[in-house]
Amino acid sequence: MVRGESYKYLGFRQLTGIRHSDIKTELRDKFLSRVNCVLRTFLNAGNKVRAINTFAVPLLTFSFGVVKWSKTDLEDLERRMRKAFKEAGMHHPQSALERVSLPRKDGGLGIVDISALCVAQVRQLREYFAERANQNALYRAVCAADRGYSALHLAQAEYQLNCNLQTVEEKIAAWKQKAVHGAHPHQLDRPHVDKAASNLWLTRGELSSVVEADMIAIQDRIMPTRNCRRYVWHQDVDDICRMCHQPGENIEHIMGGCPVLANAAYTERHNNVARIVHRQLALQCALLEDNVPNYRYLPAPVLENDRFKLYWDRTVLTDLSIHHNRPDIMVYDKSDRKVTIIDVAIPLNQNLEETHGRKICKYRPLAVELKELWGLREVPRIVPVVLSGTGIVPKTLLEALKVLNMEKELAGIQKSVILSTCAIVRQFLGQD
Structure with a gap:
């Protein structure tokens, strides 16, 4: 071997000792290269996150407990990763940082918390050596000799890696405390x-x-x-x-x-959801032969067979003058002489509860009048389909979809609203 030349042992370059600085630089570059490789793909967001967590992060995991990663090193690594996300359009630079490493079920991106992973692995290795030292003299000697030579610092009984770790609950609490970001949680x-x-x-x-x-x-x-x-x-x-x-x-x-967007963009978002509901009802009532995708489906004003009659955005003629007599969708079951009135709304987050109640009150006079006019067995059921423009789902929506026997359509309805809202905001802000 040439004097001063290092060699690779168990994946790490070393000579008389491990070259921590060189190894960290090499690992950082390889990690970011893998992250950028994933970001350049055409995978959806969920699969990109899974790919980063399984393809890029394990490259670092192998070094935790062996290479001396400091708090500054880990923060710099996470900052460079977020910069790569920003350049790829995967993360807005002003979004809450807590959301990057929060689980997706809690509203985050779901990226593995690198600092927490490093601390957990160091802690596990220290616990392993401490347990083995009680049983084996060799391990006791290794622990006594390690006075800062390794990343584990085994001779220091109270050693803790200097990282400010947060649990999921603490991250959510920190997110809530932010004046601007905290409204959503x-x-x-x-x-x-x-x-x-x-x-x-x-x-x-x-x-x-x-x-x-x-x-x-x-x-x-x-x-x-x-x-x-x-x-x-x-x-x-x-x-x-x-x-x-x-x-x-x-x-x-x-x-x-x-008000400028009310008769165009907001109406289109509303109709996208209503079309999903109408299409599913048409399939359930055997009124639709071709199972066309939601985005290509154009509802007919009236669909009818021997048992069902399905209305789309039709004015209902009544003897009395009723102001709200044009619901989005209405299903008439001829054999059971029952009617279901369905109306869709996409309000702001703070208006969810109020909108649901207002929809029921709005169509109550029509429901009462239809019972007498059409000779129904009972007053028609009013089913509001309400969720917010940011995809927040009230419990009443789950109940409504259960009544309509289309619980599986929740994901499609939510996706439609989110796509429409993003398009509205993007086009609006592009007016400058």
């Missing part, structure tokens, strides 16, 4: 919201990484609206809406409060 904790269903789009991971990053940024309320730029980023801009020219161009205004 507080919404998820409201009693009428189903948190697991609201995060279904994340756990399934079927959206593209760009759409997923946009929706997380929308939920964190850090999209570059004029209100955000003025009051959060302290830029010298007016917060007048660029479309309707009214004050208060915040993310809520864009998603559901701009």
Whole structure:
């Protein structure tokens, strides 16, 4: 061997000792190379996260407990990884950092927490050596001799790797405490919201990484609206809406409060959900022969067979003058003489509970009148299909889908709303 030349043993370059600095640089470059390799693929967001966790992170895991990783090294590595996510459009730079390593079921991206993984592995190795030292003299000698020679520091009984680790609960608490980002997790904790269903789009991971990053940024309320730029980023801009020219161009205004978008973008988002419901009802009632995809389905005003009659956005003629007589969907079961009135709404997060109650009150007069007019056995059932523009699912939506026997359509409905909301926000902000 040439003097000063290192050799590889168990995957690490070393000579009289392990060259920690060189190895960390090499591992960091290889890790980021693998991360970028995954980000360049056309995988959906969920599969990209799984690929990073199984293809890139294990490259580092092998070194934990052997190579001396400091808190600064690990933070720098995570920062470089987030930068790669930003450049690939997978993570908005202003989104809550806690969400990167939070599990998807809790509203995060689901990336493995590298610092926590390092600390856990060091702790496990130290526990292993401590246990073996009680049984074997060789292990006792190794532990006594390791005074900082290895990353384990076995001679120091109270040694702890200097990393500020947070549990999942602590990360969620820190996320909630943020003035701007914290609105969304507080919404998820409201009693009428189903948190697991609201995060279904994340756990399934079927959206593209760009759409997923946009929706997380929308939920964190850090999209570059004029209100955000003025009051959060302290830029010298007016917060007048660029479309309707009214004050208060915040993310809520864009998603559901701009009158210019009401008859086009909001209606299209609403109809996308209504089409999914109508198509499933048509299939259940044997009114539809071709099982066309949701995005190609165009509902007919009236579908009818020997037993069912299905209405789409039709005015119901009544003897009395009823103001709200045009529900989105209505199903008439001729044999049982029953009617179900279905109406769809995509309100803002804070209006979920109120919207559900308002829909029932809105169509109650029509339901009472139909019972007498059509000779029904009972007052028609009113089923509001309501979820927020950011995909938050109230418990009443799960009950409504259960009544309609289409629980499996929740993911499709939520996905449709999220895609539409992201498109609305993206097109709106592109007007500058």
